[in-house]
């Protein structure tokens with residue numbers, strides 16, 4: 440869709456030539472000979488930009504500008520003025536005109552001004568949209584969980600978000616450590632400053648120091664220019680150090696100095712640079728054990744561990760599973776453009792009892808996959824991966840050694856004895872009826 444311009448100009452030759460110029464550039468252009476009729480045309484709200492002369496038969500251009508700004512503040516107005524009234528042009532800028540051009544009009548000049556104005560506005564609109572998206576994305580409402588343990592965490596996160604204190608996030612893989620760290624940053628007064636996530640285990644040890652602290656020219660072979668480190672990039676904002684448990688002892692002591700002095704020294708540099716950083720760290724390892732064993736510095740541990748938030752594994756808050764399932768169904772059916780909005784009871788039951796070693800990330804992936812392959816708008820057992828279906832079964836637990844054959848048999852009898860008769864049960868277990876009877880007596884299992 441092309442942008443629409445309105446030219447308000449009483450000199451017909453000028454108005455016609457401007458119209459021609461902009462039409463040729465692909466704009467849609469209308470003209471009006473007076474401010475009054477121009478205002479009327481503006482009522483339909485279709486114009487993106489107005490070019491107006493100052494001297495007009497009735498209401499003048501400045502007054503038109505004022506009325507436009509009052510009613511449609513987002514519209515761009517460009518003023519055309521004769522050299523003699525440059526002062527008026529200044530007045531126009533104060534009243535909210537985007538720019539002015541002086542007669543005689545140079546086509547290239549006015550074209551450039553219009554182009555820039557529209558581009559700037561598009562960028563602004565995009566920024567506003569982006570910012571809204573980001574805010575929505577890291578809104579606390581994105582952290583799903585109504586279990587008491589999650590509610591407690593969400594409340595705590597809200598309370599500490601704006602504190603300066605460093606935060607340590609603990610929890611198994613996929614429990615939401617990064618999600619929480621973003622929620623903390625984007626709800627703190629640092630929100631408009633950088634949030635820099637760094638995965639300590641993803642960057643090779645020998646590169647990590649210069650990545651974090653930067654380096655000066657000639658610091659090592661290949662350092663042909665100096666480079667800013669991530670800590671300096673993050674200045675004023677938040678650094679999220681993921682997998683902190685994997686940091687080498689050498690870098691641990693360098694990090695400790697940053698935390699203590701809020702100063703960094705680039706590799707090969709002699710000067711320290713002041714920084715203002717908040718640190719959020721995360722690990723899925725048992726960091727206290729690492730401290731005891733001497734592989735993680737105790738003093739650093741105390742520095743990063745001012746506030747600790749431990750994210751519970753999903754299997755310890757099973758009441759949240761259904762909520763998460765519905766949340767991800769909504770999300771992925773939208774993202775993938777598929778109208779899936781239901782899950783049948785059997786499939787939901789399997790998801791609710793599964794062990795979720797990969798926690799929410801695993802659940803999320805499974806829902807995404809199920810939506811991709813489902814055909815009739817509903818997720819069914821057949822859309823779940825084999826592993827998940829199997830884990831729910833006793834057999835799988837027995838096979839993987841989680842249940843002894845004794846316990847397996849006992850659980851099997853308890854579960855199915857009211858659904859099947861004696862012979863059927865015995866057949867399924869591969870034992871005789873007599874043996875089944877003996878087992879029941881031994882374990883004291885009676886029929887309801």
Ligand SMILES: Nc1ncnc2c1ncn2[C@@H]1O[C@H](COP(=O)(O)OP(=O)(O)OP(=O)(O)O)[C@@H](O)[C@H]1O
Nearest residue numbers: 581582583611612613614615616617618723799800
């Ligand atoms: N409570 C939650 N509500 C909604 N989505 C969640 C929740 N927790 C985690 N997620 C989603 O699950 C995925 C994994 O979360 P995240 O990356 O934060 O986990 P993590 O703890 O950092 O895992 P890892 O230790 O493997 O890095 C992300 O896509 C995240 O948005």
Ligand SMILES: [Mg+2]
Nearest residue numbers: 616617681721
């Ligand atoms: Mg993570």
